[in-house]
Amino acid sequence: MRRRLRRGLxxxxxxxxxxxxxxxxxxxxxxGFVADLPGLRFVEVIAESVASTGPPPALAELRDRGVAVVxxxxxxxxxxxxxxxxxxxxxxxxxxxxxxxxxxSEHIAFVRAGGVEAGHLLPLPRTREAxxxxxxxxxxxxxxxxxxxxxxxxxxLFDWPDDxxxxxxxxxxxxxxxxxLLLLDIANVYANARNRGSDPLALLDRLPLDRIGYVHVAGGxxxxxxxxxxxxxxxxxxxxxxxxxxCARHRPPALxxxxxxxxxxxxxxxxxxxxxxxxxxxxxxx
Amino acid sequence: xxxxxxxxTWGIPGPTFLVFxxxxxxxxxxxxxVHRSVRFAGRTPSDLDxxxxxxxxxxxxxxxxxxxxALGALRAAGAVGTGADRRLHRxxxxxxxxxxxxxxxxxxxxxxxxxxxxxGDGGVRTALTDLRSGLERDGLAPTADARLAARTGPLLLLxxxxxxxxxxxxxxxxxxxxxxxxxxxxxxxxxxxxxLFMVPRQTRAxxxxxxxxxxxxxxxxxxxxxxxxxxxxxxxxxxVAIFGTAALYDLDPAFAAxxxxxxxxxxxxxxxxxSGGGxxSGGG
Numbered sequence: 001m002r003r004r005l006r007r008g009l010x011x012x013x014x015x016x017x018x019x020x021x022x023x024x025x026x027x028x029x030x031x032g033f034v035a036d037l038p039g040l041r042f043v044e045v046i047a048e049s050v051a052s053t054g055p056p057p058a059l060a061e062l063r064d065r066g067v068a069v070v071x072x073x074x075x076x077x078x079x080x081x082x083x084x085x086x087x088x089x090x091x092x093x094x095x096x097x098x099x100x101x102x103x104x105s106e107h108i109a110f111v112r113a114g115g116v117e118a119g120h121l122l123p124l125p126r127t128r129e130a131x132x133x134x135x136x137x138x139x140x141x142x143x144x145x146x147x148x149x150x151x152x153x154x155x156x157l158f159d160w161p162d163d164x165x166x167x168x169x170x171x172x173x174x175x176x177x178x179x180x181l182l183l184l185d186i187a188n189v190y191a192n193a194r195n196r197g198s199d200p201l202a203l204l205d206r207l208p209l210d211r212i213g214y215v216h217v218a219g220g221x222x223x224x225x226x227x228x229x230x231x232x233x234x235x236x237x238x239x240x241x242x243x244x245x246x247c248a249r250h251r252p253p254a255l256x257x258x259x260x261x262x263x264x265x266x267x268x269x270x271x272x273x274x275x276x277x278x279x280x281x282x283x284x285x286x
Numbered sequence: 287x288x289x290x291x292x293x294x295t296w297g298i299p300g301p302t303f304l305v306f307x308x309x310x311x312x313x314x315x316x317x318x319x320v321h322r323s324v325r326f327a328g329r330t331p332s333d334l335d336x337x338x339x340x341x342x343x344x345x346x347x348x349x350x351x352x353x354x355x356a357l358g359a360l361r362a363a364g365a366v367g368t369g370a371d372r373r374l375h376r377x378x379x380x381x382x383x384x385x386x387x388x389x390x391x392x393x394x395x396x397x398x399x400x401x402x403x404x405x406g407d408g409g410v411r412t413a414l415t416d417l418r419s420g421l422e423r424d425g426l427a428p429t430a431d432a433r434l435a436a437r438t439g440p441l442l443l444l445x446x447x448x449x450x451x452x453x454x455x456x457x458x459x460x461x462x463x464x465x466x467x468x469x470x471x472x473x474x475x476x477x478x479x480x481x482l483f484m485v486p487r488q489t490r491a492x493x494x495x496x497x498x499x500x501x502x503x504x505x506x507x508x509x510x511x512x513x514x515x516x517x518x519x520x521x522x523x524x525x526v527a528i529f530g531t532a533a534l535y536d537l538d539p540a541f542a543a544x545x546x547x548x549x550x551x552x553x554x555x556x557x558x559x560x561s562g563g564g565x566x567s568g569g570g
Contacts (some may be wrong), residue, residue: 028505029512029516030513030516031505032503032505032506032521033513033517057504091372169379184432263515263516264515264516265515265518266517269516
């Protein structure tokens with residue numbers, strides 16, 4: 001298992017890393033559209049939506065034709081003060097095995113506390129105590145997983161008042177201590193920078209870009225002066241520009257369009273995938 | 287005359303009659319099934335992509351589903367709507383590439399009729415007849431002659447059942463044993479009725495096509511909440527054609543409810559049954 005993990009890590013990072021190019025989040029609503037993408041080599045599926053008995057036929061078909069399928073967890077609550085629930089971890093690892101995934105991913109966030117479900121991904125205070133809690137939970141998940149785990153920091157509309165670390169320090173510390181990969185959501189980087197009035201490039205320059213497993217790209221919209229990473233709006237040009245800036249520094253092995261609703265016409269969706277390909281220099285998959 | 291000295295019913299001993307009765311029934315049932323096997327085989331199209339959603343709908347659910355599929359396509363294209371009086375009306379031009387049935391339904395909505403009245407509209411009926419004729423030429427629907435011929439065997443079987451019933455009455459009146467005859471009739475009456483009324487609407491080739499289409503277009507199943515904006519007008523129409531009017535409710539619940547379209551899911555059994563006449567609409 002350790003050998004497989006190391007092999008997986010080498011596949012996703014390093015000089016000889018396997019590149020997957022541009023992918024798209026597999027959702028049942030657009031599964032027919034996804035299946036028809038001729039150059040597709042990589043999709044992501046919400047891990048909790050896959051039954052432990054096996055993926056839906058359409059997803060299994062993609063897997064069987066050689067498309068890499070990455071389970072993306074949203075309910076593990078890695079940032080919770082309490083240990084991750086063993087049943088959830090077992091299911092997460094089982095799904096990764098069923099999908100023959102090259103890696104799996106989850107968020108650096110918490111979704112429940114004291115038995116109360118928040119229903120949302122909530123940001124952690126960037127403290128050393130929070131780092132310890134995340135690291136402990138990540139290690140519990142890694143103990144079950146047979147493939148590398150990538151961690152995704154989330155967009156946050158506010159910072160906790162008792163933050164001890166900045167975002168780059170917080171992430172780097174967690175990645176260093178767990179050996180996990182980074183799932184960088186470039187739209188979150190844009191949203192956080194825009195809402196906080198900071199420079200997104202300054203953050204990119206301080207992140208361990210060589211540890212990126214893959215990148216999320218998503219659309220959003222501004223309401224009342226605050227930019228929301230909605231996943232239901234078109235990807236703004238500013239986010240695509242940031243993709244180009246990121247790839248100029250270190251091109252990640254894969255970039256994935258996240259769309260979670262209000263799906264547009266097929267031509268518009270293809271246009272977004274093409275725009276990400278153009279911004280990153282990867283071949284178009286449409 | 288039997289050993290008890292009672293005369294045989296109609297002068298024919300019971301066992302002799304039963305042998306004749308069951309042999310004839312067996313010939314009729316087997317003959318009917320063989321006839322269907324040959325005349326309802328059909329031809330598999332070389333390319334499923336050439337099948338239009340309304341053709342698939344007709345094979346799957348007859349006239350009414352074909353009409354609702356056309357209506358779904360027109361609604362997805364923004365060409366029809368419903369008013370407060372629950373009557374259909376036009377809200378836009380006929381989309382390009384529309385089928386003859388979609389054209390006829392669009393024309394009918396110009397007359398502000400209800401969804402449930404569409405299958406009775408003259409222009410729509412003509413389009414449905416053309417649709418059916420095309421499917422017959424393609425080997426996907428049996429011809430009217432083949433369907434009529436398929437009823438000959440069951441009708442003869444019913445005649446035989448009637449003869450058996452008369453014999454049963456005579457036997458009972460004469461206090462003769464009738465147990466085997468009752469058993470034979472209890473099997474043959476429902477068999478003949480099923481064969482008479484369950485004449486397939488589609489050929490076996492069409493049933494195979496429908497099975498393949500359900501797999502191929504599984505992403506359009508309402509259980510996936512398909513993104514119809516992404517799949518476009520053709521996708522919306524194919525969803526209704528394969529998965530029934532439940533897909534129309536998924537596509538546009540307000541429109542489907544206001545048009546009083548009965549929510550049905552095409553089960554995938556590949557429907558046998560008589561005709562494809564209207565009838566599943568709650569409108570009117």
